Amino acid sequence: MAGSTEQFKKITLQVAGMTCASCVAHNEEALGSLPGVRKAVVNLATGKANVEYDPAKVTLADMRKAVADVGYEAVLDKVQLRIGGMSCQSCASNIESAVGALPGVGKVVVNFAAGSAGVEYAPEITSLSEIRKIVHELGYEVVEKVEGQEALDREREARQKEIRRQLIYLIISGTLGTLVMIGMLQPYWIFPAFIPAWLNNKVVLFFLTTPVVFGPGRQFFVNSWNGLRHGVTDMNLLYATGIGAAYGIAVINTFWPDAGFGGREATFYEAAALLTAFIILGRYLEAVTRGRTSEAIRRLMKLQPKRARVMRDNVEVEISAEDVQIDDIVVVRPGESLPVDGLVVEGYSSIDQSMITGESIPVEKKTGDEVIGGTINKTGAFKFRAIRVGKDTALAQIIKIVEEAQTTKAPIQKIADKVAGRFILGVHLLSLLTFLFWFFIGYSLWFTSESRLMLTPYSLSLVGAFGFALLISVTVLVISCPCAVGLATPSAIMAGTGKGAEYGILFKGADAMETTSKLKVVIFDKTGTLTKGEPSVTDVIAVKGNEKEVLHLAAVVEKNSEHPLASAIVKEARDRNIDLEDAEDFNAIPGQGVSARYGQSTILLGNRRFMAEQNISLEKLAADAERLEHEGKTAMFLAVDGVAAGIVAVADTLKPTSALAVQELHRMGIEVAMITGDNRRTADAIARQVGIDRVLSEVLPQDKANEVKKLQQEGMIVAMVGDGINDAPALAQADVGIAIGSGTDVAKETGNVILVKDDLLDVVAGIQVAKATIRKIKENLVWAFGYNTLAIPFGMGVLYPFVAQMVSPELAALLMATSSLSVTLNTLRMKGYVPPVRLQQFPTQVPHAAGLQPTS
Amino acid sequence: MKNTGLISAIIYTGISLLISGLFVIATLPGQYTSVDRIGGAVWVFILSMIILMPVIIPAVNRKLQ
Numbered sequence: 016m017a018g019s020t021e022q023f024k025k026i027t028l029q030v031a032g033m034t035c036a037s038c039v040a041h042n043e044e045a046l047g048s049l050p051g052v053r054k055a056v057v058n059l060a061t062g063k064a065n066v067e068y069d070p071a072k073v074t075l076a077d078m079r080k081a082v083a084d085v086g087y088e089a090v091l092d093k094v095q096l097r098i099g100g101m102s103c104q105s106c107a108s109n110i111e112s113a114v115g116a117l118p119g120v121g122k123v124v125v126n127f128a129a130g131s132a133g134v135e136y137a138p139e140i141t142s143l144s145e146i147r148k149i150v151h152e153l154g155y156e157v158v159e160k161v162e163g164q165e166a167l168d169r170e171r172e173a174r175q176k177e178i179r180r181q182l183i184y185l186i187i188s189g190t191l192g193t194l195v196m197i198g199m200l201q202p203y204w205i206f207p208a209f210i211p212a213w214l215n216n217k218v219v220l221f222f223l224t225t226p227v228v229f230g231p232g233r234q235f236f237v238n239s240w241n242g243l244r245h246g247v248t249d250m251n252l253l254y255a256t257g258i259g260a261a262y263g264i265a266v267i268n269t270f271w272p273d274a275g276f277g278g279r280e281a282t283f284y285e286a287a288a289l290l291t292a293f294i295i296l297g298r299y300l301e302a303v304t305r306g307r308t309s310e311a312i313r314r315l316m317k318l319q320p321k322r323a324r325v326m327r328d329n330v331e332v333e334i335s336a337e338d339v340q341i342d343d344i345v346v347v348r349p350g351e352s353l354p355v356d357g358l359v360v361e362g363y364s365s366i367d368q369s370m371i372t373g374e375s376i377p378v379e380k381k382t383g384d385e386v387i388g389g390t391i392n393k394t395g396a397f398k399f400r401a402i403r404v405g406k407d408t409a410l411a412q413i414i415k416i417v418e419e420a421q422t423t424k425a426p427i428q429k430i431a432d433k434v435a436g437r438f439i440l441g442v443h444l445l446s447l448l449t450f451l452f453w454f455f456i457g458y459s460l461w462f463t464s465e466s467r468l469m470l471t472p473y474s475l476s477l478v479g480a481f482g483f484a485l486l487i488s489v490t491v492l493v494i495s496c497p498c499a500v501g502l503a504t505p506s507a508i509m510a511g512t513g514k515g516a517e518y519g520i521l522f523k524g525a526d527a528m529e530t531t532s533k534l535k536v537v538i539f540d541k542t543g544t545l546t547k548g549e550p551s552v553t554d555v556i557a558v559k560g561n562e563k564e565v566l567h568l569a570a571v572v573e574k575n576s577e578h579p580l581a582s583a584i585v586k587e588a589r590d591r592n593i594d595l596e597d598a599e600d601f602n603a604i605p606g607q608g609v610s611a612r613y614g615q616s617t618i619l620l621g622n623r624r625f626m627a628e629q630n631i632s633l634e635k636l637a638a639d640a641e642r643l644e645h646e647g648k649t650a651m652f653l654a655v656d657g658v659a660a661g662i663v664a665v666a667d668t669l670k671p672t673s674a675l676a677v678q679e680l681h682r683m684g685i686e687v688a689m690i691t692g693d694n695r696r697t698a699d700a701i702a703r704q705v706g707i708d709r710v711l712s713e714v715l716p717q718d719k720a721n722e723v724k725k726l727q728q729e730g731m732i733v734a735m736v737g738d739g740i741n742d743a744p745a746l747a748q749a750d751v752g753i754a755i756g757s758g759t760d761v762a763k764e765t766g767n768v769i770l771v772k773d774d775l776l777d778v779v780a781g782i783q784v785a786k787a788t789i790r791k792i793k794e795n796l797v798w799a800f801g802y803n804t805l806a807i808p809f810g811m812g813v814l815y816p817f818v819a820q821m822v823s824p825e826l827a828a829l830l831m832a833t834s835s836l837s838v839t840l841n842t843l844r845m846k847g848y849v850p851p852v853r854l855q856q857f858p859t860q861v862p863h864a865a866g867l868q869p870t871s
Numbered sequence: 872m873k874n875t876g877l878i879s880a881i882i883y884t885g886i887s888l889l890i891s892g893l894f895v896i897a898t899l900p901g902q903y904t905s906v907d908r909i910g911g912a913v914w915v916f917i918l919s920m921i922i923l924m925p926v927i928i929p930a931v932n933r934k935l936q
Contacts, residue, residue: 044929252921260914274906440925447918454911455897481907485914 022071023053026139028064029090030057030082038087045081049073058505064089075119075137091121091135094143098125098132098155113149117141174302181299184231188295191227192288195220199285217269217282224284228262232291253442254294257493257827260485262287283486286823290493297499297835315414315516318370318389323354326398343401347392355388355404362397366390371409371519371771409771416521416769420512425525427792431504434800442495449811450488454480457487461816468823475821487812487821494810494827495803499838503795506838510845511788518853519771520781527767531751531785533732537680537778538711538723539673540737540745541691541701544755545775546667550579552587553648554664558635563593565661569653571598572611572618580649581609583665608651619654626652626659633659647693647700667701674705676775679852681706683782686731690714690722690745719745734768736778753778780850787848791841798837806830875935876928883927887919 030042039057042064046055051072057064066078082089098110110132114123119140125132134146150157194214200206201215213219236259239252265282272279323336326344336354339345344360347353353366365377368390377393380386386399389410405411462483464476475483508525515522522528539545555562570588573581574595588595598611598618607628608621619629623640626633631654633640639662640650648666652659677687688709691698698712711722719735723745726733735742735749738756746752746766754766756773770777809822891912898908 048929048932256917256921440922443918443922447915447922450911450914450918451894454907455901459901479904479907481903481910481914485910488914488918 022069023067024070024139026066026068026075026078026137028066028078028082028137029092030062030064031088031090033057033059033062033087041085042082042087045085046078049077049081052078061505061509070118070140075121075140079121092138094134094136094146096132096134096147096150096157098150098157109153110150110155113153114146117145117149120146178299178302181295181302184234184295185292185299188227188231188288188292191223192285192292195223195227195288196285198223217279217284220282220284221266221269224262224265224288227288227291228258231295232258232287235291235294253439253492253495254290256443256446257489258287258290258294260489261290264482264485283823289829290827293829300835300839303839315370315389315410315417318352319408319410320352320354320389325401337405339401339404341401341404343404344398345401346396346398348396349392349394352391353386353388353399355401356408357386357388357399357401357403359384359386359397359399362395364395364397365393367393371413413516413521413771416523417512417516420508420522420524420527425504425508425529425789425792427504427529427789427796431500431796431800434500438495438500442492445495445807445811446488446491449491450484453484453487453812457812457815458483461819463819465819466815467820469820469826486823487810487815490810490812490822490827491807494806494822494830499799499835500796503799503838504792506842507788507791507795507845510842511784511791514788514845514848515781515784518777518780518784518850520777520784521769521771522781522785523767523769527751528785528788530732531734531768531782532789534685534734534751534782536686536688536726536731537734537736537753537782538688538690538726538745538749539677539707539775540719540735540742541689541693541698542667544737545673545689545701545705546669548667550583550649550665550667552583552663553666553668554643555661556636556639556664557661559655559658559660562661563591565653566591566663567593567595568613568618568655568660569620569651569663570595571613572601572609572620574598575601576603576609578603580651580665584651584663616656620651620663622650623652626654629654629657631657631659635659636662645696645700647697669701669704670773670775672774672776676779677705677707679776679779680782681708683779685782688726690719690735720748723748734778736775753781776852779852783850783852784848787845787850791845794841795838798834798841802830802834802837875931878935879924879928879931882931883920883923886923886927887916890919891916 033039033042039059042057043055046052046057046064046066049068051069052066053069054067055064056066064082068078079089079091110125111123114120114125114132114134117136119137120134121137122135123132124134132150136143136146147157197206197210198214198216198220201210201212232254235251235254239255261283265284265287267274268279268282320336322333323339324331324333324346325339326332326346331346339355345354345357347364349364359380359382361382363379363381365379366386367377368387371387371390380397385402387410388403388408403409406415458480462480466475466478466483468475468486475486478486504525508528511528512522512525515528522531542548552566555566557565559565566584566588570585570593573584574597576582585595596613598613601609601611603609604621604625607625608619610617610619612618619625619631623633631652633652636652636659640652643650643662643664646666648664651663651665653661653663680687686709687707688711689698689702689705689707690711691701692714693701693712695710695712698710701707702710714722719737719742723733723735727748727750732750734751734753735745736753736755737746738754742754746754751768752766753768753770755770755775755778768781770781806822806827810827812821815821894915895908895912898911903911
């Protein structure tokens with residue numbers, strides 16, 4: 016299996032032209048049916064298709080063709096290259112044929128006169144550097160424009176273009192639709208006094224409606240025909256049949272009133288016009304939602320400044336941030352954003368890192384400290400040496416992770432897409448059955464001359480069996496359309512992953528988010544996760560002299576030792592401003608302790624065994640020593656001139672938020688376990704301090720994954736929280752691996768969820784964000800599916816036998832648009848979401864307690 | 872590829888015509904106008920085509936490829 020996995024490669028294609036969940040199903044089916052494609056996942060909200068394929072069996076061209084065959088377009092990355100050294104048109108032709116022959120290149124156009132080339136390519140198959148290399152090998156110079164911001168602008172431009180297009184359609188169809196509606200109402204109630212009679216003229220109405228149907232409404236006919244030609248049905252077809260049938264009846268009744276469709280009094284022009292307007296309203300809302308939910312990425316991208324000041328030949332020069340090289344010395348002034356990652360080499364400042372790590376308080380930075388690109392320098396001016404630039408910066412890595420996560424599909428979405436795909440077919444079948452029922456049975460049983468369409472002035476007294484059954488059939492098509500389904504899940508996932516990124520919580524995929532929301536057990540690695548991972552002095556007990564003297568003597572003798580416990584004691588003494596003189600005759604006994612001469616005294620510091628071998632009585636210290644050891648601390652005995660003087664206890668201490676995080680998890684009904692290689696007593700002591708239920712102690716690093724597996728075998732959905740590098744096997748085994756405190760190295764992490772900050776409360780916040788997102792998805796699905804499903808019986812005319820009124824097609828369209836509006840508004844509510852645990856922590860800083868600050 | 876398209880088209884159009892024909896036959900005993908009969912048959916044909924095309928085309932493709 017491993018072998019076969021290696022031969023598969025992954026590619027992300029941008030698919031243009033998708034408008035609904037069934038488009039997703041078509042593209043997945045088209046790509047998935049290609050020989051050599053193992054998996055194809057398409058996301059409507061991002062418009063991207065992730066394909067796992069065998070390059071030996073299927074090419075990029077095959078995949079693009081498959082997408083084109085079902086009526087869409089696989090758009091490739093575009094790059095503009097500046098090419099130097101071309102002397103004639105044949106140079107351009109040579110470059111075109113060489114670059115064009117690369118497997119991942121879809122199109123290449125070289126402009127000799129401009130000295131440039133435009134290449135469309137799939138970077139996963141052929142990288143930009145390969146393209147550059149081949150041009151270089153042909154003997155030309157080549158420089159590419161770095162296009163991060165450009166790509167962003169292009170994407171935004173495309174979105175805005177779509178929003179603008181639908182808005183124009185909405186204005187046209189809305190205005191004309193309203194006019195048609197007014198015209199249709201003219202003969203009724205008090206309207207004759209206000210509305211001129213000519214507006215009710217059926218030919219005038221025909222001329223007002225026709226531009227709506229064949230202008231803004233044309234997209235539905237074209238798209239559904241494109242789909243049908245390739246054997247696929249989508250929501251456009253529902254709209255096209257609905258609008259087409261309403262318009263068709265109206266035209267027939269206008270020009271052939273005796274044809275038996277209800278005559279001149281039943282020309283449903285406003286149904287065709289308003290149906291188009293309402294559907295376009297739904298489209299417009301969807302386009303707006305798609306733009307809004309990708310705001311998180313946009314805001315992350317905006318963090319990177321465009322300009323940087325670097326030292327060149329001891330002179331400060333301003334260059335493009337993209338041109339900063341590794342080892343460049345970058346100068347930053349107060350209030351400026353850092354262009355790249357680096358190490359401070361001169362100066363001192365505090366930096367607002369909230370946009371990357373979610374920390375709300377600015378962090379002090381001095382020489383030697385690491386700084387992150389995209390963060391904001393608050394106070395002082397300083398210089399730093401660039402260590403990561405371009406695509407390697409923490410910010411670029413975070414953007415990549417969030418982008419990739421947004422293109423993945425949660426299991427719940429796969430089900431929704433499948434249902435939506437079948438739903439369309441089912442709706443047409445239902446529409447046909449409804450038509451047959453009302454034509455053959457319903458009409459003769461229940462039709463009365465009092466029949467009306469709900470909320471319209473029409474009398475349907477002259478409608479025949481066909482016209483009557485057709486109206487109901489069209490209403491079923493329109494009312495059943497689950498057009499909001501396509502947006503329900505991906506928009507929530509995009510909002511959720513973006514929200515996580517605001518708090519420094521990076522979900523690597525929608526599936527990780529869904530699994531996180533279902534967690535039953537969270538296992539924490541002890542050392543470095545629950546605890547700080549470095550020992551520190553916790554207690555000093557003196558029986559001779561005072562605490563300060565005991566710590567002083569202990570530190571003096573340990574000053575020359577390299578043991579971690581010694582470092583902890585020396586650090587504590589220095590922190591308490593104790594001067595540490597040099598001791599003489601230093602002697603270390605491995606595994607026991609140290610001895611040295613200080614002044615006229617002989618000082619011993621070591622464990623119980625060391626003291627016993629030196630015949631030193633510990634009677635006065637026995638009770639304290641036992642208590643400390645029970646608490647999981649290491650007791651180091653100090654003896655001066657053969658007499659016990661005190662104890663210095665050292666332990667790995669808990670991180671400040673560990674206990675609170677465990678408490679919060681318990682409150683959420685999640686079991687918490689701890690895994691460690693430590694002995695039972697130490698492990699229990701730590702577990703008691705944080706309130707952990709289950710302790711897995713004396714587990715060797717290589718066995719941690721097995722312990723995770725055992726819990727999974729008990730039927731639990733397990734998360735493992737640990738160091739992304741050392742605990743990699745256990746993180747990989749867990750249902751959700753949460754890598755904590757990765758800082759700027761997010762790309763190296765193996766977890767499904769990456770916490771940029773070293774704060775356990777982010778585990779809680781991550782689970783809360785995941786739960787909120789999945790809850791949002793479920794709500795959206797209820798709005799998208801439930802609404803329509805509930806409305807179907809009314810569309811089918813269940814009320815008609817009792818009230819002699821039918822749901823009109825335009826009312827059905829309004830209900831459908833309301834469903835889209837509900838999903839849109841519900842998703843946008845996620846923007847103001849703050850994980851409750853963060854709300855408790857920073858109640859005054861909501862809604863931007865931490866993380867991305869809104870950009871104006 | 873062209874063959875599969877043609878075969879599919881023959882199948883789904885044929886079945887749709889058959890269903891429409893059955894519809895017309897079903898209307899014969901009743902008191903329906905010719906508009907009802909012809910209009911109904913056209914609508915039944917359209918819906919049948921829409922339902923059958925996405926079912927028949929992939930099925931034929933699978934069978935013949």
